[in-house]
Amino acid sequence: MNDTTAGTPKLSWWQRLKGGLKRTSGALGTAVADLVIRRKLDRAMLDDIEDVLLRADLGTEVAVRIADAVGKGRYDKAISADEVKEVVATEVEKVLSPVAKPLEIDASKKPFVILVVGVNGSGKTTTIGKLAAKFSAEGRKVMLAAGDTFRAAAIEQLKVWGERTGSPVIAGAQGSDSASLAFSALTAAKEQQRDVLLIDTAGRLQNKSELMNELEKVVRVIRKVDASAPHAVLLVLDATVGQNALSQVEAFHRTAGVTGLVMTKLDGTARGGILVALSEKHKLPVHFIGVGEGVEDLAPFTAKDFAKAIAGIEG
Numbered sequence: 001m002n003d004t005t006a007g008t009p010k011l012s013w014w015q016r017l018k019g020g021l022k023r024t025s026g027a028l029g030t031a032v033a034d035l036v037i038r039r040k041l042d043r044a045m046l047d048d049i050e051d052v053l054l055r056a057d058l059g060t061e062v063a064v065r066i067a068d069a070v071g072k073g074r075y076d077k078a079i080s081a082d083e084v085k086e087v088v089a090t091e092v093e094k095v096l097s098p099v100a101k102p103l104e105i106d107a108s109k110k111p112f113v114i115l116v117v118g119v120n121g122s123g124k125t126t127t128i129g130k131l132a133a134k135f136s137a138e139g140r141k142v143m144l145a146a147g148d149t150f151r152a153a154a155i156e157q158l159k160v161w162g163e164r165t166g167s168p169v170i171a172g173a174q175g176s177d178s179a180s181l182a183f184s185a186l187t188a189a190k191e192q193q194r195d196v197l198l199i200d201t202a203g204r205l206q207n208k209s210e211l212m213n214e215l216e217k218v219v220r221v222i223r224k225v226d227a228s229a230p231h232a233v234l235l236v237l238d239a240t241v242g243q244n245a246l247s248q249v250e251a252f253h254r255t256a257g258v259t260g261l262v263m264t265k266l267d268g269t270a271r272g273g274i275l276v277a278l279s280e281k282h283k284l285p286v287h288f289i290g291v292g293e294g295v296e297d298l299a300p301f302t303a304k305d306f307a308k309a310i311a312g313i314e315g
């Protein structure tokens, strides 16, 4: 997929995902290789494997389960690092398979309203741009709402994405009320028979409770126009934040009723193990992963690929 852009050779999304998760898979691989050298498998080794998995952010439940699965039938036998990696990939895939779900656009909703939430800098605006490009390519008429009225640059950035993807952008001045902007955007999207309305939101206000109050207000106001909206609430998470992602999910889920996740920056120095801990705990659907800043750098989330990348298995 997308191996070239304007003639420049480009890494495939799989290569970038694998590269991004190298910090996790590399640390895991080295630690496991060190552990299994010239030793037979015993409880102490399983405890060490568990520690390695915990350091990779996979979460206690999953780490314990993987260590148990490694131990099954292998006590007092020599074990190879590759065997351990295979078990890691299998167990991680089991956690991720139930949450790897495509984002379904219900065409009977016109527009299908997608509210995009997440902390400052997580990649909301970029993800909206990528989604707008994807939906437009599928033949859907998209509209964007620049609901992050807190940051002037966010409004400008969304306008650029609008131009790039041929999607009209509803925007107000910096500091204007984002709930009334969402109201105007949904009204306009209905009038203009758009298929999808993507609403950007602020990731930072003066403080967290203000941010959450504003989000609640946006949802309330949207419902005045369409009681069934928003039809999807996507939480965008930056893969480099590690454990912090857990509290972000809790806060946004409580406030905005998150329906699905997008994890960005998996091409960087990602700490992708956290997605496994999140999936185990919250079981929220994961729709897409971001593997770069470009318009094409949004890939559907697939459990098997992600599990292999975490475990450091070639694919």
Ligand SMILES: Nc1nc2c(ncn2[C@@H]2O[C@H](COP(=O)(O)OP(=O)(O)OP(=O)(O)O)[C@@H](O)[C@H]2O)c(=O)[nH]1
Pocket: 118, 119, 120, 121, 122, 123, 124, 125, 126, 127, 148, 151, 154, 157, 201, 202, 203, 204, 264, 265, 266, 267, 268, 289, 290, 291, 292, 293, 297
């Ligand atoms: N490497 C990489 N960078 C990304 C990805 N997604 C977004 N970014 C970059 O992350 C930075 C922040 O992205 P934005 O889309 O502005 O984030 P935001 O959540 O809208 O931030 P605010 O508008 O400040 O709330 C930008 O420099 C993006 O280009 C990704 O998947 N990979």
